[in-house]
Amino acid sequence: MSHHYIKFNNVHYTYPNGYEALKGVSFCITHGEKVALVGSNGAGKSTLLLHTNGLLLPTLGDVNVGDIPIVKKTLPLIRRAVGLVFQNPDDQLFMPTVEEDVAFGLVNMQLPPDEIERRVVESLKEVGALSLRKRAPYQLSGGQKRSVAIATVLSMEPDILIMDEPSSNLDPQARRLLMNQIESFTHTCLIATHDLEMVRELCKRTIIMNDGLIVADGETHALFADKELLEENGLE
Numbered sequence: 001m002s003h004h005y006i007k008f009n010n011v012h013y014t015y016p017n018g019y020e021a022l023k024g025v026s027f028c029i030t031h032g033e034k035v036a037l038v039g040s041n042g043a044g045k046s047t048l049l050l051h052t053n054g055l056l057l058p059t060l061g062d063v064n065v066g067d068i069p070i071v072k073k074t075l076p077l078i079r080r081a082v083g084l085v086f087q088n089p090d091d092q093l094f095m096p097t098v099e100e101d102v103a104f105g106l107v108n109m110q111l112p113p114d115e116i117e118r119r120v121v122e123s124l125k126e127v128g129a130l131s132l133r134k135r136a137p138y139q140l141s142g143g144q145k146r147s148v149a150i151a152t153v154l155s156m157e158p159d160i161l162i163m164d165e166p167s168s169n170l171d172p173q174a175r176r177l178l179m180n181q182i183e184s185f186t187h188t189c190l191i192a193t194h195d196l197e198m199v200r201e202l203c204k205r206t207i208i209m210n211d212g213l214i215v216a217d218g219e220t221h222a223l224f225a226d227k228e229l230l231e232e233n234g235l236e
């Protein structure tokens with residue numbers, strides 16, 4: 001049994017105010033693929049990503065991680081397999097110190113203290129934020145918060161890594177660290193981003209969304225060579 005792939009089957013999602021943000025989305029990402037999710041503001045990228053670990057459940061259609069359907073009952077299992085970095089780091093950081101934030105999920109997993117310490121140090125190092133470990137997350141800069149939020153997810157060692165605009169607010173050095181990190185992550189990875197340079201470098205495959213629908217899904221270099229397609233979808 002592999003948890004390392006994720007499959008959307010005709011997923012619709014309507015927000016409680018009646019706005020239909022996903023209008024029938026189907027795709028499958030297989031083991032080890034790195035896939036970019038692009039599209040203009042409001043296209044539905046974040047809404048889609050919130051379905052990958054059950055923070056939102058489809059109004060219609062279904063999502064599977066490996067052979068596990070995402071339903072209320074399977075959420076604890078799903079959340080161990082799927083690590084999601086939110087678009088806004090403030091949604092991810094809520095403890096008094098950075099190290100407590102990174103340890104939070106590990107404590108919940110009831111890992112032994114020395115293993116927690118090892119993972120906290122390792123994941124903060126990976127994002128270049130070890131020197132921030134005693135700081136208060138709410139006092140950090142936007143880019144520092146972003147790096148720490150990424151560390152909170154990496155420390156959980158997920159089978160599938162999902163990131164919503166991970167490079168926004170990062171300075172060139174932090175962005176490079178992030179890209180190295182994503183590159184060395186051997187598991188399945190889905191990244192929503194407006195950073196097309198990053199996509200070009202890291203993701204062989206790209207999914208383009210527009211108005212709640214997938215309008216293209218294919219090899220990045222082929223899609224990015226199609227000027228008309230990019231323009232039509234606000235990707236210049």
Ligand SMILES: Nc1ncnc2c1ncn2[C@@H]1O[C@H](COP(=O)(O)OP(=O)(O)OP(=O)(O)O)[C@@H](O)[C@H]1O
Pocket residue numbers: 015016017019021039040041042043044045046047048087
């Ligand atoms: N909580 C909500 N209630 C109602 N509508 C929402 C809610 N959250 C998002 N939407 C709407 O759903 C649509 C998709 O939003 P979403 O955040 O998924 O877009 P996005 O592609 O991630 O955009 P961005 O590039 O700006 O992050 C938008 O029209 C948005 O206004």
Ligand SMILES: [Mg+2]
Pocket residue numbers: 045046047087164
């Ligand atoms: Mg978004």
